[in-house]
Amino acid sequence: MFSDIYDFRYIEQKWIESFSRYTLSNDEIKRSKGKKYYVLEMLPYPSGKLHMGHVRNYTIGDVVSRYKKMLGFAVIHPMGWDSFGMPAENAAIKDGGHPKLWTNSNIQNMKEQLKPLGYMYDWEREISTCSEDYYSKEQKIFLDLYKAGLAYRKKSYVNWDPVEQTVLANEQVINGKGWRSGAEVEKKMLDQWSLKITDYAEELLSGIEDLKGNWPEKVLKMQENWIGKSEGALINFEIYEDLRKLSVFTTRPDTIFGASFLALSPDHEISRELATLSKEVADFIFCCKKGATTEEALEKNEKNGIFTGLHAKHPVIKGGKIPIYIANFVLIDYGTGAVFGCPAHDERDFDFAKKYDLPIIPVIESKEDLPYIGDGGHINSEYLNGMNIEEAKSYMITQFEELGIGQRRTTYRLRDWLISRQRYWGCPIPIIHCKKCGIVPADLPVLLPDDVNFNGKGNPLANHPNWKYVKCPICGIEALRDTDTLDTFFESSWYFMRYLDSKCDDPINKEISDIAMPVDICIGGIEHAVLHLLYARFFMLALHDMGYLNSKIPFRSLLTQGMVCHKSYKDSDGNWVYPDEIVKTKDGKIIDRDGRNVFEFSFEKMSKSKKNTVSPQKIIDSHGADAVRMFMVSDTPPEKDFDWNTDALDGALRFLNKVWKVFGKIHDKMKNDASGDDSLIKTTHVYLKKIKTSYESISLNKAVALIRELFNEIESRLSSESATSLKFAFESFIKILYPVTPYICHEIWELFKKKELLQNETWPEIDEALASADFVNMAIQINGKLRGTFEIEKDSEDSVIKSKTLELILGKVLEEDIKKIIIVKNRVVNVVV
RNA sequence: GCGGAUGUGGUGAAAUUGGUAGACACGCAAGAUUUAGGUUCUUGUGACGUGAGUCGUGGGGGUUCAAAUCCCUUCAUCCGCACCA
Numbered sequence: 007m008f009s010d011i012y013d014f015r016y017i018e019q020k021w022i023e024s025f026s027r028y029t030l031s032n033d034e035i036k037r038s039k040g041k042k043y044y045v046l047e048m049l050p051y052p053s054g055k056l057h058m059g060h061v062r063n064y065t066i067g068d069v070v071s072r073y074k075k076m077l078g079f080a081v082i083h084p085m086g087w088d089s090f091g092m093p094a095e096n097a098a099i100k101d102g103g104h105p106k107l108w109t110n111s112n113i114q115n116m117k118e119q120l121k122p123l124g125y126m127y128d129w130e131r132e133i134s135t136c137s138e139d140y141y142s143k144e145q146k147i148f149l150d151l152y153k154a155g156l157a158y159r160k161k162s163y164v165n166w167d168p169v170e171q172t173v174l175a176n177e178q179v180i181n182g183k184g185w186r187s188g189a190e191v192e193k194k195m196l197d198q199w200s201l202k203i204t205d206y207a208e209e210l211l212s213g214i215e216d217l218k219g220n221w222p223e224k225v226l227k228m229q230e231n232w233i234g235k236s237e238g239a240l241i242n243f244e245i246y247e248d249l250r251k252l253s254v255f256t257t258r259p260d261t262i263f264g265a266s267f268l269a270l271s272p273d274h275e276i277s278r279e280l281a282t283l284s285k286e287v288a289d290f291i292f293c294c295k296k297g298a299t300t301e302e303a304l305e306k307n308e309k310n311g312i313f314t315g316l317h318a319k320h321p322v323i324k325g326g327k328i329p330i331y332i333a334n335f336v337l338i339d340y341g342t343g344a345v346f347g348c349p350a351h352d353e354r355d356f357d358f359a360k361k362y363d364l365p366i367i368p369v370i371e372s373k374e375d376l377p378y379i380g381d382g383g384h385i386n387s388e389y390l391n392g393m394n395i396e397e398a399k400s401y402m403i404t405q406f407e408e409l410g411i412g413q414r415r416t417t418y419r420l421r422d423w424l425i426s427r428q429r430y431w432g433c434p435i436p437i438i439h440c441k442k443c444g445i446v447p448a449d450l451p452v453l454l455p456d457d458v459n460f461n462g463k464g465n466p467l468a469n470h471p472n473w474k475y476v477k478c479p480i481c482g483i484e485a486l487r488d489t490d491t492l493d494t495f496f497e498s499s500w501y502f503m504r505y506l507d508s509k510c511d512d513p514i515n516k517e518i519s520d521i522a523m524p525v526d527i528c529i530g531g532i533e534h535a536v537l538h539l540l541y542a543r544f545f546m547l548a549l550h551d552m553g554y555l556n557s558k559i560p561f562r563s564l565l566t567q568g569m570v571c572h573k574s575y576k577d578s579d580g581n582w583v584y585p586d587e588i589v590k591t592k593d594g595k596i597i598d599r600d601g602r603n604v605f606e607f608s609f610e611k612m613s614k615s616k617k618n619t620v621s622p623q624k625i626i627d628s629h630g631a632d633a634v635r636m637f638m639v640s641d642t643p644p645e646k647d648f649d650w651n652t653d654a655l656d657g658a659l660r661f662l663n664k665v666w667k668v669f670g671k672i673h674d675k676m677k678n679d680a681s682g683d684d685s686l687i688k689t690t691h692v693y694l695k696k697i698k699t700s701y702e703s704i705s706l707n708k709a710v711a712l713i714r715e716l717f718n719e720i721e722s723r724l725s726s727e728s729a730t731s732l733k734f735a736f737e738s739f740i741k742i743l744y745p746v747t748p749y750i751c752h753e754i755w756e757l758f759k760k761k762e763l764l765q766n767e768t769w770p771e772i773d774e775a776l777a778s779a780d781f782v783n784m785a786i787q788i789n790g791k792l793r794g795t796f797e798i799e800k801d802s803e804d805s806v807i808k809s810k811t812l813e814l815i816l817g818k819v820l821e822e823d824i825k826k827i828i829i830v831k832n833r834v835v836n837v838v839v
Numbered sequence: 840g841c842g843g844a845u846g847u848g849g850u851g852a853a854a855u856u857g858g859u860a861g862a863c864a865c866g867c868a869a870g871a872u873u874u875a876g877g878u879u880c881u882u883g884u885g886a887c888g889u890g891a892g893u894c895g896u897g898g899g900g901g902u903u904c905a906a907a908u909c910c911c912u913u914c915a916u917c918c919g920c921a922c923c924a
Contacts, residue, residue: 224919642851699855790906833855
């Protein structure tokens with residue numbers, strides 16, 4: 007029955023169940039013969055509440071999925087939960103519940119909240135990374151990485167987050183602070199597990215080339231910088247009256263004749279050794295460590311050093327003596343932890359030389375002040391004199407190699423990925439430490455014990471009364487489990503392959519993965535540019551090399567959607583105020599419910615603490631899921647930040663209301679089988695073509711704009727067009743609107759008395775002949791300025807266009823003044839006078 | 840400091856990649872219907888003239904018959920990295 011009123015509550019309730027039954031079996035993937043399309047939205051952390059950022063992310067993914075399905079692709083569209091991690095453990099510490107219960111109930115809640123939005127997820131494929139099934143498969147991957155030499159244990163300085171009480175990977179330290187806790191990160195010497203991502207530095211870098219065009223340039227640039235390749239030389243300096251050699255990495259071997267000091271990191275082994283001999287050195291090193299992390303010291307950039315009393319032999323100047331310092335600006339974990347200083351051509355070295363009164367020897371000619379960083383001819387450099395930087399570099403490296411004191415060397419900024427975490431709620435590292443046998447792989451699975459106490463200090467797993475005490479699987483003597491768990495980014499590095507067969511006994515079903523991988527489009531936030539997105543690329547290369555699957559690329563294309571932003575408000579005391587608690591007065595003032603003044607603070611990402619969030623639930627209740635979905639993809643391109651605007655949300659609902667009404671009118675007209683024009687058929691084909699192009703490039707805001715245009719065309723011709731023409735136009739319109747607003751479209755489709763469900767329909771066929779216009783509107787310009795337009799048959803001869811133009815402009819210009827007429831077919835005529 | 844991006848009406852944004860700038864919306868204004876208001880409909884809406892003319896895509900300069908688009912320069916905002924040798 008057709009009702010005049012667009013009752014979205016009724017309609018959405020009616021179709022909701024059929025939308026949650028989308029499945030695509032692996033047999034169907036196999037039968038697709040490569041015509042598959044894998045849409046992946048980055049899996050959410052089950053915090054318990056769905057927020058607008060999720061809604062935007064998943065709506066974009068769902069529109070793409072539904073569109074691709076209409077085109078006949080076997081669409082793989084799974085969803086799951088990134089369910090290990092700190093918040094569950096913190097909740098347990100605070101409220102006493104168990105992380106497992108907290109997490110699972112959050113997952114249930116979020117699933118319920120997702121349901122009304124009508125996403126076509128294949129829930130058969132659902133995974134939760136904290137499930138025993140998932141993490142025991144992950145343990146197998148870990149052991150394989152270990153056997154392949156890619157997972158290793160090493161004692162080294164690590165980033166310690168004092169709030170989370172655990173170590174962090176380099177990628178998780180932002181400006182010296184923990185990425186989640188925001189706490190000042192400390193350096194600690196610990197024995198930890200790492201993955202050899204550095205083995206793949208070159209491949210990760212060269213792989214960027216293949217992603218260009220399909221990944222945002224920005225993400226690729228960030229990864230490139232993060233990997234930070236630099237080419238140069240390793241020089242081994244001899245130390246006077248010492249048997250050791252001091253090895254130094256430099257990108258500027260050509261400046262060796264300008265070297266006036268060597269500097270060691272305070273953590274360099276020679277520094278540490280000297281510290282045991284001299285209190286002065288020990289004090290200096292202590293100060294460096296204390297001061298190095300404070301904001302102030304970093305800002306001042308002050309160079310401090312202490313002379314070691316040692317000298318190195320200059321490698322190419324006979325009898326040359328170079329003093330060796332320990333300096334605060336030398337990093338232990340880059341290059342070799344030692345540098346040579348050439349003050350004339352490096353800013354840091356210059357500052358240091360000034361402070362400690364060291365010689366500043368220019369070796370590159372320049373009229374500018376020192377330090378001079380640019381290119382130029384070498385001076386004071388014997389055989390290098392006259393050469394430019396590039397020439398001198400390679401000449402010098404050859405020279406070092408011939409003399410046996412150095413060699414060509416490439417260094418990367420990328421460090422190995424530290425994966426141990428001193429936390430309970432994660433995947434246990436399946437390793438047993440035996441005094442006799444050393445590191446021994448544990449029998450799988452290694453399950454988390456449920457009976458843990460969160461009240462104690464430190465890692466609850468380590469504190470468990472008996473969990474860690476086991477017998478060595480090899481020799482049988484008393485041994486200890488590794489009580490650390492894996493970084494949760496480990497889980498998110500391979501989940502998109504587990505989706506493909508979430509019940510497989512092996513971690514990854516190779517047969518299906520070889521068909522379904524790589525993911526065709528991955529949609530998520532840009533905050534993972536050098537975290538998840540780099541780790542996932544690394545995992546693919548490693549898994550490929552271990553024979554898990556053929557693909558070396560996780561995501562063929564990547565869409566980084568922008569944040570959902572909203573105005574935030576503060577009262578005069580600086581407290582945040584909820585937007586729905588404010589009132590705008592007639593004279594432009596903003597007040598809260600108690601009448602006190604409130605100020606617009608800024609426009610920023612929705613967040614709980616700023617009180618500027620909008621609950622998806624609320625707006626679905628008031629406007630319906632279709633309106634919310636449409637609103638999320640209209641107006642703003644997916645990759646840009648989205649400004650929350652309630653008026654535009656109302657606009658989406660208003661549009662759907664109009665669609666409903668116009669459908670009613672067409673429905674009536676069809677009953678009477680009215681006659682009239684059929685020009686709308688052609689118009690429809692023109693739009694079908696344009697809209698498909700917009701969907702293809704995921705320019706969903708443009709697609710929506712064009713859909714609205716087509717709708718306006720239909721609406722304006724309701725009375726003049728024939729019933730058949732209107733029916734064709736409107737049915738096509740419903741099909742192309744469907745990926746955005748599936749509920750209303752399904753309802754209308756059914757009311758058109760269609761037997762087949764709309765979601766099983768295919769994209770309307772485009773008649774190319776009809777889709778191209780017969781007539782075009784051409785512009786007339788005089789000296790490049792618009793002076794009028796005219797309509798003319800498409801692809802008209804230049805002579806026809808010319809005479810038409812002359813006819814129109816002769817009132818304005820004299821024929822003899824015309825110097826030139828430039829004709830651009832179907833576009834523009836420019837008359838030069 | 841290094842690297843990257845962006846800059847178009849009151850707002851979100853389009854512009855077939857050098858060819859009619861502002862599509863599609865939001866907002867606003869006037870009017871109509873209803874009327875307690877919202878809803879709905881019509882018209883208008885870059886600026887200045889307000890007679891069909893001029894100006895206009897952050898500013899300045901250039902290339903071109905023609906520039907939001909290409910080049911040079913400058914300013915502003917945002918983001919990433921940051922003592923990386």
